[in-house]
Amino acid sequence: MTTIKVVAEAPVRQPDPEMATLFHALSEPTRLEILTHLGSGEHRVRDLVEHLGLAQSTVSKHLACLRDCGLVAVRPQGRSSWFFLAAPELLSDLLDATDAFVRGTGIGPSLRTHHDEVDATIEGGA
Incomplete structure (x- = not known):
């Protein structure tokens, strides 16, 4: 007699739209680099522009995506905005x-x- 071992599979969680949005934000190498750099502390857009060597508009667009996904938050100080990991x-x-x-x-x-x-x-x- 042969014994068959049945292993119950873990239920697969259905992804929701927020998960897809988060993974989309994380799929872009420049956004990952921004997140890594923000891991060292708060930075202004111009600091990130200088560090990454990208146009200000490009950095701002990536920060907006990261902010919309809840990965990054912003703290205004005077005329500057300081970005940090949420x-x-x-x-x-x-x-x-x-x-x-x-x-x-x-x-x-x-x-x-x-x-x-x-x-x-x-x-x-x-």
Whole structure:
């Protein structure tokens, strides 16, 4: 007689739109760099512009996305606005979990490969 071991699968949580928005915000390398830099403390837009070497409008656009997702908050002081991480501990936990996921799978996800496959599918008419 053969015994079959049945393992119950963990229920898969259905993502809500807020999760998709958060992951979209985190999917852009420049936004991740901004978050990393803000991890060292509050910064003004001009500080980030200088650090990143990007146009002020580009940095402002990325900060708006991060602020809209609740990752970054702003504190006005005089004529300046100081940006900071809204929940640094939670963000650190999320990034640590992401790192563990990538390392635990044994492969590094490649967005470039994914985009190439999607582009080839579209171009091939499939």
